Amino acid sequence: QQQVKQSPQSLIVQKGGISIINCAYENTAFDYFPWYQQFPGKGPALLIAIRPDVSEKKEGRFTISFNKSAKQFSLHIMDSQPGDSATYFCAASIRPGRGSTLGRLYFGRGTQLTVWP
Amino acid sequence: NAGVTQTPKFRILKIGQSMTLQCTQDMNHNYMYWYRQDPGMGLKLIYYSVGAGITDKGEVPNGYNVSRSTTEDFPLRLELAAPSQTSVYFCASSTGTGETGELFFGEGSRLTVL
Structure with missing residues (x-):
């Protein structure tokens, strides 16, 4: 059973356009939602993360939108660039806190983003 | 800064053979994990460890084993x-x-079993 459902599987966007990747979850115990970015031949790396007490988090051209009632969250990449071409994974877990153990990260299946120049 | 180092990067095995994938980290992290990534399937947790001497199964542990004798290494x-x-x-x-x-x-370590 896939704990986190991610769509689309692949996405092609023109340079300067907006890339949008969507994720949904069922487990209401999840309270930490990171996005990881993976370039070919490399391991994933943390891009941006959000907690459910805010509806949006922005870091540069990357924004996470979070809808707690719908149990959905999405990644928006503004002004997409060819260098953004990569595979993006959403994930969910119980957020670690001071002195507590890290919850397991459940990953979506990934979205392969291609940005045409 | 080395971070997390895996060896080998590529390996071809025959059915029934055994091997060990090595992993070492120099960040003094207590938690270590092994994931496998298959096309279109995301990342699945195989095993994880919360510290030396402590390991636990993830989602897909069958066919694998781990050990954690030091903080740095998790084969x-x-x-x-x-x-x-x-x-x-x-x-x-x-x-x-x-x-x-x-x-x-x-x-990553790319493994092919033929």
């Missing part, structure tokens, strides 16, 4: 390789606590 053992174990394997580490719980991944 993954395949005892009887099967074609279903053809995959890219990623080792990761984290502090396990704190606000972000960020996972730091190695560059």
